[in-house]
Ligand code: HEM
């Protein structure tokens with residue numbers, strides 16, 4: 004009846020997961036209860052959970068990412084603690100089978116459920132606003148994508164309470180991940196969760212490529228799009244072409260595990276290197292899915308806070324698209340040691356180094372944007388500078404790794420761990436924190452506290468270097484990755500420093516929460532009344548903060564590269580706003596519970612597949628199909644916002660802007 | 672404003688033509704098929720990964736049966752004709768749907784479905800015989816790759832049939848509304864795309880596989 008699921012699945016005899024599970028369950032229950040007591044469930048249901056508003060969906064993605072960041076960080080600090088304890092005679096506090104689950108969960112969660120939703124969250128929130136339109140191409144599908152992603156996150160976290168997680172690393176390489184060597188549910192949790200969230204990601208990619216290519220404000224030609232939109236386009240094109248390959252690799256592994264196929268097994272003619280190739284054909288582009296939008300964020304931040312247009316806009320666009328393409332031609336650098344031969348390794352090594360060129364172009368563009376500008380040293384600029392310092396070193400160690408003979412020495416070492424954390428924390432996480440600070444006022448109508456924001460930055464910056472620089476050293480000394488126990492006592496000081504670094508990052512994460520709570524509490528001191536708190540240059544700053552559901556009462560007419568900046572300067576010069584347009588009623592998509600329901604059935608079905616509860620899996624599939632048919636049967640997908648309401652809100656905005664215009668012209 | 676411009680709004684006051692670009696958001700009748708095309712492209716990428724796996728593993732027979740011993744060109748020829756014909760008939764259905772002819776549209780769609788089902792039936796028969804001969808997907812890496820590639824296409828056809836059934840019911844119940852026509856267009860894009868993939872399978876798996884060794 005319940006397949007493999009028995010009482011043994013609950014970790015009664017393992018205190019760490021048991022206590023964590025209980026704490027998490029109680030916390031979730033308590034928060035749910037508190038929200039219910041406050042009477043906020045209807046609000047949450049109507050304004051977020053079932054919302055088709057790209058801004059709300061973006062916020063939900065980012066909330067998910069922040070929650071998962073806490074989970075992923077908890078794993079990280081546990082690993083750092085273990086490695087700084089289990090040296091020489093001591094075995095530390097984590098047995099190997101548990102330690103292996105932790106690094107696997109950490110990697111999986113950080114990439115798929117922190118970095119991805121964070122980046123996608125920003126694309127959701129920002130892209131339609133910057134393009135000057137009202138929503139993405141397929142608003143309902145957008146909601147579905149989010150919930151599928153959340154469903155994957157749910158399953159991964161469920162493995163903490165029920166059963167176990169994979170012990171096979173974040174990419175579950177066979178043959179270790181085959182049934183013969185990993186018979187438990189861990190790998191199945193991994194596979195099913197990623198398949199479900201992968202579907203969501205492909206749908207997101209379809210949605211955003213369509214949006215950016217087909218839905219833009221009048222006059223917004225390609226070479227007038229803000230750089231963030233360009234990077235989002237590149238990122239989504241990569242998603243569209245890379246995620247199906249991940250789906251295939253994982254599906255084949257599932258077939259091996261569930262039906263006894265022989266794709267990657269040791270017997271039957273299976274070929275585990277096929278998996279390596281497929282997974283990295285996805286995996287390398289994946290890092291560009293994450294880092295290109297990060298570059299986009301830095302570009303926006305650099306221009307805004309330097310008070311200058313971005314230096315070399317066209318070269319930036321060009322570099323982005325070059326990276327988008329070349330990112331497909333380098334995957335083999337992840338396994339130079341496979342034995343493909345010197346020629347093939349050389350080709351892929353050189354291709355990998357070539358990516359450094361457009362990336363270098365970008366770094367110079369940001370530097371020249373700041374050069375000669377009146378730079379305001381706000382939190383996002385801190386992250387930009389911190390990023391440039393960190394990322395250049397990370398990039399250089401990457402070039403080192405791209406030299407096959409060097410890679411033979413440091414492959415799978417702590418050197419590698421240091422390298423990829425350096426580019427992913429220095430590149431992606433810093434950008435996400437910058438973007439969080441930069442766009443927060445647009446989402447909620449008040450800015451975040453600046454002092455605490457800087458404290459958070461310093462924690463990340465210092466903590467990161469303490470935590471990962473020692474790993475370069477240990478890597479050179481021959482330290483391999485994924486070690487539960489360290490036998491050489493002379494490494495102890497370096498590992499202790501690394502632990503200290505992780506603690507400092509932890510303080511940064513705590514301070515992020517403090518900053519949020521404090522900023523909410525004191526929000527009246529930092530209201531963003533004009534909708535343009537940073538003196539911005541792109542269209543999202545044209546509308547109020549938070550923007551109305553429909554973003555713009557009238558779609559802006561775009562003239563020139565910096566749509567909003569030009570418009571603002573004209574208004575300041577002429578001391579008047581553009582003539583009041585002719586307002587019209589607006590059609591907007593209605594809310595829909597489709598996403599949550601689909602995700603519910605997907606979770607049920609996924610859970611059943613993991614535990615071999617076949618009848619439940621079939622029920623889940625039928626449920627998901629039924630909801631699709633039900634949705635397709637609906638006729639009403641839009642509602643109309645009456646022209647009076649549109650006009651009233653628009654006039655209010657014009658009043659505020661007029662007032663602001665007067666203050667500006669009086670002060671100059 | 673028409674429903675066409677719906678969600679994304681076309682309510683802008685006059686716009687200039689930049690020459691390079693854009694006079695505002697496209698209408699839904701462009702956006703929806705465009706998005707669906709992108710989805711189909713991503714599906715093609717999925718199949719290309721399956722093709723690559725097949726090409727890698729085709730000789731990994733582990734002492735078991737090889738392509739030449741297993742495949743029967745005659746059967747596959749019938750299968751192919753059924754699928755291509757089904758696509759053609761689907762095209763006819765589109766034409767009659769645009770003219771708003773309910774009876775003929777439904778008739779052609781039924782024919783599309785029947786031909787698709789014939790294709791699927793033959794495929795299942797082929798699979799069953801192979802499994803019966805001890806040449807199931809568990810036999811060797813080659814057979815795993817074969818069943819996955821061809822089976823995945825078959826699964827797409829099966830999903831297509833399910834979709835087709837739903838579409839027919841919708842057209843019947845709601846008539847030729849704009850959004851229903853759009854969906855029908857997406858369905859036909861999907862159905863034709865499955866042809867293209869089948870042509871690849873036909874060539875790479877069956878034709879090359881039955882070349883005299
Ligand atoms: C917040 C600070 C972080 C710390 C202290 C940290 C620490 C660690 C540690 C100790 C490992 C295991 C290294 C080993 O194998 O010996 C690891 C692995 C990994 N981390 Fe992090 N990490 C952090 C953030 C991140 C972020 C933000 C990401 C990605 C977005 C990430 C992605 C990964 C991946 C993919 C692995 C490889 C897992 C595997 O071996 O399968 N980490 N990290």
Ligand SMILES: [Cu+2]
Pocket residue numbers: 286287333334336337
């Ligand atoms: Cu790579």
